[in-house]
Amino acid sequence: MKIDDFLKQDTEWLKGTGPMSHIVISSRVRVARNIEKLPFSQRADKYRLEEILTAVTDAAASVPLLKNSLSVRLKDVGDVDRLFLVERHLMSPEHAKDVEYKSLIVEPKEIISIMVNEEDHLRIQVLQSGFNLRETWHILDELDNELARRLPFAYSPKWGYLTACPTNTGTGLRGSVMLHLPALVFTGQIEKVLQATGKLGLNIRGLYGEGSEATGNFFQVSNLVSLGRTEDEVIDNIERIIGQIVAREEMTRKNILSRSKEALVDRVWRAYGTMKNAHIITSNETIALLSAIRLGVDLGIVKNLDRRTINELFLITQPAHLQKIEGKALTSNERDIKRADLIRTKLK
């Protein structure tokens, strides 16, 4: 598998399938693992870092679940390609910086990826469309077992898995779900929901992880603590709370439809009209408009468009994707024009 091969396929987190996919975009579970007797990546010298890279790469190469994976040293990958991998949610924005001793492994369907020498030696991620945390966790668990047979993970009977940052110690597990909550935003209920979710031990962020703002009504919800609970308990807790948020978004959508349908229809179709006709458009405006159009599709207001096209537009209108499609570096202004071109072509 090569990086360019991904350009030809849908990325998993935007497939638009799976349970509750009208509200839940994707489910992600990741664990943090470190190899025992080796220093954490941030404290390791270059020889140790190379040792970690080699050990993980070799171990992964023989895991059946990872057959035909992309496996690359990030120092061998250009800036645009690195951003491209971030845009596909295959690695964190942090992993794209200071890349000398970092690598990335991505399974061909883009469901599994492993960051090597990010904050921990291994960050193993499984990503699926829709509200699917449990199955996602099972895949990850199986993979983790396979890797544990090949790599001695640092583990304390008292603390559980040892990690570079203590917030990950214990199960080392973080489950997160990407939600599309336009109705809660539209009616101003989102603040309350976010506060309540925070009090229940979950963390809410924007589209691209820590520190990023929620754009276009997309929210990424994950657990804060991974210590003192079993993996199943962590997953259970997220599933239960997310279930409540999803129910509230659904109810609110119905309320809007019965109380102010005309305003909603207006909003959705204006977004569609702008997308279909703009000749210059930024990333942020695109996400905001796609959010409105997606709601229109989910509620049956827009019928001549499917969720797949919307999801494809989310993906390919991102800066690195645009540049890979165009086959060359583009300035911000050039991207805004190219983005509008691409959207008009896709919506024709």
Place this chain on the structure above:
Amino acid sequence: MKIDDFLKQDTEWLKGTGPMSHIVISSRVRVARNIEKLPFSQRADKYRLEEILTAVTDAAASVPLLKNSLSVRLKDVGDVDRLFLVERHLMSPEHAKDVEYKSLIVEPKEIISIMVNEEDHLRIQVLQSGFNLRETWHILDELDNELARRLPFAYSPKWGYLTACPTNTGTGLRGSVMLHLPALVFTGQIEKVLQATGKLGLNIRGLYGEGSEATGNFFQVSNLVSLGRTEDEVIDNIERIIGQIVAREEMTRKNILSRSKEALVDRVWRAYGTMKNAHIITSNETIALLSAIRLGVDLGIVKNLDRRTINELFLITQPAHLQKIEGKALTSNERDIKRADLIRTKLK
């Protein structure tokens, strides 16, 4: 001719034909006339007001140019119909108020109209599409001569025609031109142009005459003074100054096309996309969007739409027109929905 008959035809000022019609919407000339030995309308009692009404109605009835005209007492006309006549620029907003002793005569093509007992006994207006002041004046002059043969107009060899307000004394003539100046607005040059025009003795207003703001880049330019000059001199002066504004708008459009075409194209098509897809839309937004689309048509950016459709939309999306089309009174919110419906149907 009945008021409803007008609904089936284009109104003259929005025909979109005539010289320079890519920038000059319409040309209008009006004169103020009063019948001698009768008090001005605002000082006349009801017997005198009736006398004026009868005299003008009888005189107009025998003028060939006014054959088959609509001739109505405004007290016999409903609110919506009065607003409808204002929206078609056949009478002033002021003429629609306190209507007890007022009437209106409109020639079938809507080129000529006469307000009776507005500020003066007669306000005779001739309106044509495009930049056509001289021909417009000739029609008015001919009509004025015909009427003068039937009605003794108050005239002083020293002052000229006597009028209720001294600003109209002399020729009693006001020439005005409706301009579409999006490029001058877009580039911020409009303030300078307006100031210069003001210093040259012309007055600039919005779409609906005195006190109205310029909406959607439309400006109505007219002379301030009608005393101490011949009619031809007044017309000459307006034509010359308007010619300069038109030339500047044209040059600026060319500059924009060569320097920031993409931004202009974006603006035009976004306006089109919004118009074509909105489900709720106000009058003001409609005028602003139509202004952008008209510029797009004038510059060959929008090819699948003609100026006639745009002009029709200008006309029929106005509040009274919407209500006449719908055949019943509509609230402001209902109009915003109906307006969007109508626009979507016309642009399909």
